[in-house]
Amino acid sequence: xxxxxxxxxxxxxxxxxxxxxxxxxxxxxxxxxxxxxxxxxxxxxxxxxxxxxxxxxxxxxxxxxxxxxxxxxxxxxxxxxxxxxxxxxxxxxxxxxxxxxxxxxxxxxxxxxxxxxxxxxxxxxxxxxxxxxxxxxxxxxxxxxxxxxxxxxxxxxxxxxxxxxxxxxxxxxxxxxxxxxxxxxxxxxxxxxxxxxxxxxxxxxxxxxxxxxxxxxxxxxxxxxxxxxxxxxxxxxxx
Amino acid sequence: xxxxxxxxxxxxxxxxxxxxxxxxxxxxxxxxxxxxxxxxxxxxxxxxxxxxxxxxxxxxxxxxxxxxxxxxxxxxxxxxxxxxxxxxxxxxxxxxxxxxxxxxxxxxxxxxxxxxxxxxxxxxxxxxxxxxxxxxxxxxxxxxxxxxxxxxxxxxxxxxxxxxxxxxxxxxxxxxxxxxxxxxxxxxxxxxxxxxxxxxxxxxxxxxxxxxxxxxxxxxxx
Amino acid sequence: xxxxxxxxxxxxxxxxxxxxxxxxxxxxxxxxxxxxxxxxxxxxxxxxxxxxxxxxxxxxxxxxxxxxxxxxxxxxxxxxxxxxxxxxxxxxxxxxxxxxxxxxxxxxxxxxxxxxxxxxxxxxxxxxxxxxxxxxxxxxxxxxxxxxxxxxxxxxxxxxxxxxxxxxxxxxxxxxxxxxxxxxxxxxxxxxxxxxxxxxxxxxxxxxxxxxxxxxxxxxxxxxxxxxxxxxxxxxxxxxxxxxxxxxxxxxxxxxxxxxxxxxx
Numbered sequence: 001x002x003x004x005x006x007x008x009x010x011x012x013x014x015x016x017x018x019x020x021x022x023x024x025x026x027x028x029x030x031x032x033x034x035x036x037x038x039x040x041x042x043x044x045x046x047x048x049x050x051x052x053x054x055x056x057x058x059x060x061x062x063x064x065x066x067x068x069x070x071x072x073x074x075x076x077x078x079x080x081x082x083x084x085x086x087x088x089x090x091x092x093x094x095x096x097x098x099x100x101x102x103x104x105x106x107x108x109x110x111x112x113x114x115x116x117x118x119x120x121x122x123x124x125x126x127x128x129x130x131x132x133x134x135x136x137x138x139x140x141x142x143x144x145x146x147x148x149x150x151x152x153x154x155x156x157x158x159x160x161x162x163x164x165x166x167x168x169x170x171x172x173x174x175x176x177x178x179x180x181x182x183x184x185x186x187x188x189x190x191x192x193x194x195x196x197x198x199x200x201x202x203x204x205x206x207x208x209x210x211x212x213x214x215x216x217x218x219x220x221x222x223x224x225x226x227x228x229x230x231x232x233x234x235x236x237x238x239x
Numbered sequence: 240x241x242x243x244x245x246x247x248x249x250x251x252x253x254x255x256x257x258x259x260x261x262x263x264x265x266x267x268x269x270x271x272x273x274x275x276x277x278x279x280x281x282x283x284x285x286x287x288x289x290x291x292x293x294x295x296x297x298x299x300x301x302x303x304x305x306x307x308x309x310x311x312x313x314x315x316x317x318x319x320x321x322x323x324x325x326x327x328x329x330x331x332x333x334x335x336x337x338x339x340x341x342x343x344x345x346x347x348x349x350x351x352x353x354x355x356x357x358x359x360x361x362x363x364x365x366x367x368x369x370x371x372x373x374x375x376x377x378x379x380x381x382x383x384x385x386x387x388x389x390x391x392x393x394x395x396x397x398x399x400x401x402x403x404x405x406x407x408x409x410x411x412x413x414x415x416x417x418x419x420x421x422x423x424x425x426x427x428x429x430x431x432x433x434x435x436x437x438x439x440x441x442x443x444x445x446x447x448x449x450x451x452x453x454x455x456x457x458x459x460x461x
Numbered sequence: 462x463x464x465x466x467x468x469x470x471x472x473x474x475x476x477x478x479x480x481x482x483x484x485x486x487x488x489x490x491x492x493x494x495x496x497x498x499x500x501x502x503x504x505x506x507x508x509x510x511x512x513x514x515x516x517x518x519x520x521x522x523x524x525x526x527x528x529x530x531x532x533x534x535x536x537x538x539x540x541x542x543x544x545x546x547x548x549x550x551x552x553x554x555x556x557x558x559x560x561x562x563x564x565x566x567x568x569x570x571x572x573x574x575x576x577x578x579x580x581x582x583x584x585x586x587x588x589x590x591x592x593x594x595x596x597x598x599x600x601x602x603x604x605x606x607x608x609x610x611x612x613x614x615x616x617x618x619x620x621x622x623x624x625x626x627x628x629x630x631x632x633x634x635x636x637x638x639x640x641x642x643x644x645x646x647x648x649x650x651x652x653x654x655x656x657x658x659x660x661x662x663x664x665x666x667x668x669x670x671x672x673x674x675x676x677x678x679x680x681x682x683x684x685x686x687x688x689x690x691x692x693x694x695x696x697x698x699x700x701x702x703x704x705x706x707x708x709x710x711x712x713x714x715x716x717x718x719x720x721x722x723x724x725x726x
Contacts, residue, residue, distance in 0.1 A: 072365075080366040406633075410631065412631055428531060
């Protein structure tokens with residue numbers, strides 16, 4: 001089971017053409033900025049429509065151009081963490097997290113939210129507004145909010161890019177905890193080489209709208225399929 | 240100085256402006272939302288149509304309103320045939336005139352405010368399972384609140400001061416449709432300047448006050 | 462580049478050209494403020510005047526007599542003033558706005574009750590205005606419109622006021638009353654018989670106010686005291702009182718300015 005995509009889209013002179021499939025693992029989409037990684041995430045979430053192709057999670061088709069299927073983002077039941085976290089500035093941390101719930105019972109909702117707060121060590125911060133939280137705290141709220149509904153997959157668009165290095169390292173541990181707790185496909189977009197290497201179960205290398213290699217991190221680093229991949233994986237700094 | 244006719248005009252002006260502003264908020268925010276969030280053919284034409292009363296002379300707007308709502312007008316005629324009622328020369332006509340000329344102010348400020356809401360916040364709301372309507376109510380509009388407040392204040396002030404279209408549509412009937420601007424016009428026209436003074440000062444102060452608040456809302460001080 | 466230059470030249474040049482024309486007119490022209498009920502007749506009399514005094518242009522400013530007095534009071538550069546009632550001219554005289562020795566009565570009029578041509582409400586007399594079927598009645602604003610004052614006098618004469626007070630719609634000048642009736646916005650209106658002629662197709666005259674129900678409608682004209690064109694202004698007023706102008710006025714339904722306004726010229 002897992003997540004399977006086949007996406008084609010042409011926009012503003014840029015052409016995206018990718019197809020891959022992953023299981024319940026942490027997959028990293030890695031490559032230069034503008035290679036089509038975020039675009040891929042948006043299409044999986046339903047925020048953008050491919051020209052052709054399909055998106056399938058487990059046994060349900062979320063999108064299939066040929067069959068005219070297009071499930072709206074509200075009903076895809078996926079968790080998405082945006083690059084700038086997209087926390088609602090006019091809501092408290094607790095309200096942000098509650099917003100992620102589709103539980104109609106008010107007390108049930110509150111209970112699940114409190115569970116999340118405990119799980120993500122956010123006790124005491126419930127009534128604080130995003131502007132009053134630290135970078136790491138905001139992260140955890142964003143994740144808690146996205147995971148409230150126990151989504152079928154987790155889509156992370158460079159969520160750690162605004163953090164400094166020590167925090168980023170901490171976040172990798174955090175990601176591993178999440179992976180252990182929630183057994184679902186996780187797709188992480190990043191251009192940080194170290195991050196890609198350390199957290200990924202599978203690495204998918206993007207370049208100019210195409211996938212140029214897919215495999216286990218060690219395999220990709222040791223056996224790059226092209227000079228381009230070699231350059232990408234060998235850069236000491238972030239791309 | 241505050242004789243009954245002046246008090247009547249005062250009350251009428253506020254009544255007309257309040258009712259007009261209510262409709263302006265409901266319709267203005269809705270229209271602004273669709274103009275900001277949706278893309279459809281003829282969108283900019285629609286926007287221009289709504290903005291027209293802002294740049295047209297009020298008498299031209301009044302002219303069009305008479306063509307539409309006069310007893311023999313496109314919309315007025317069937318209404319009269321059906322109910323025996325015509326909007327002309329009633330305080331409802333004053334509300335209509337104020338509504339039409341002040342609506343563009345609301346739409347412009349609200350649309351601008353909505354367009355500055357971070358798209359990621361809207362997308363986040365969708366991915367978290369919330370419909371477009373819920374997103375509009377719980378995310379977009381609260382974040383556009385200041386623009387909506389500024390628009391409301393401006394619209395109310397504009398509605399309070401409406402004259403040209405109101406005169407044409409509602410007429411200047413003492414005790415029925417003479418809002419403050421119309422009453423001042425009458426008093427000045429018949430040489431009763433001292434009676435007009437009170438209302439002139441009042442209108443100036445109120446308009447100034449509204450402008451002050453509108454500015455503070457736009458500058459995010461309130 | 463050249464197009465922009467041409468456009469600028471025209472945009473800036475045109476106003477100058479315009480003022481040139483205006484200044485030229487000012488040099489040889491007079492401005493006549495007249496009650497709006499005189500509009501059509503005066504436009505023709507104006508052409509008569511221009512025919513007699515070649516090179517002189519008559520510019521008219523029509524409005525409600527009360528408003529016109531206000532304008533002259535405010536310093537409007539008017540040379541001749543003609544009002545639809547003695548009251549407004551009396552006010553102008555009291556305020557020293559006119560040359561006393563130039564004041565002359567030049568026309569009379571009668572007051573009529575009109576209804577929209579396609580109306581199906583049976584109104585045949587002034588008293589019928591009190592009927593329930595009559596919804597709205599248009600009349601001039603008594604404060605500024607002479608026709609409105611005459612109408613009020615007629616209403617008082619027939620003891621209609623308490624009954625029709627709620628139905629009254631005030632217009633800014635008598636031609637607006639005419640327009641309201643012609644367009645069917647109101648069920649009836651009170652105007653001068655001369656106005657009724659202007660839109661005969663759209664309205665029906667149902668009654669003429671009896672002479673005793675209102676003050677005689679006598680139109681006075683005078684030279685404005687602050688005029689810079691004494692000679693031409695006086696010449697215009699003289700023309701107004703002449704037989705020649707009388708014929709034009711009669712054509713448009715005006716009467717001789719006697720006390721009994723039924724008299725023909």
